[in-house]
Amino acid sequence: MAVLFRWLDHSENYSICLDDAEFDSVAPAFDVLREKTGVYIDPYGYSRLSPDHAAIVLANFKADTPLSEMLKTCISEDKWIFVEGD
Numbered sequence: 001m002a003v004l005f006r007w008l009d010h011s012e013n014y015s016i017c018l019d020d021a022e023f024d025s026v027a028p029a030f031d032v033l034r035e036k037t038g039v040y041i042d043p044y045g046y047s048r049l050s051p052d053h054a055a056i057v058l059a060n061f062k063a064d065t066p067l068s069e070m071l072k073t074c075i076s077e078d079k080w081i082f083v084e085g086d
Contacts, residue, residue, distance in 0.1 A: 001086045003043050005070060008080035016066050026067065029060035047083040051075045 003023050006015035018026070023043055030041040033056050041047045049057070054074040061068050074081050 001043055003041075003086065004084040005049075005067060006082050006084070008048060008082040011079070014070075016070055018067065022065075025063075026057075026061065026065070029057045029062075032060045033057050041083055042085050044085040046085070049074065049081040049083060051078050051080070054081065 001020050001023070003018045004015055005018070033053055034040050036056055037053065039047070039049075039053055041049070049071075051074050054071040058068060058071040058075070061071075070081065073079065
């Protein structure tokens with residue numbers, strides 16, 4: 001399994017791909033998002049993260065990762081993230 005995170009508006013050719021272990025390490029933050037909003041980041045489907053969703057996920061991250069940097073940019077630049085599961 002791989003989960004791809006990229007900008008929804010295609011404004012930049014930038015993406016982050018998480019393998020199983022990387023996704024599992026951040027899954028608890030996505031679980032909090034689901035509990036608070038009902039938004040489910042499906043590792044096998046498609047999802048979108050708004051800046052508000054990104055803030056919830058980021059607040060529950062345990063470490064600095066490339067994905068956390070993308071979430072910070074999402075929040076500061078008011079951009080949406082498209083999530084594509086494998």
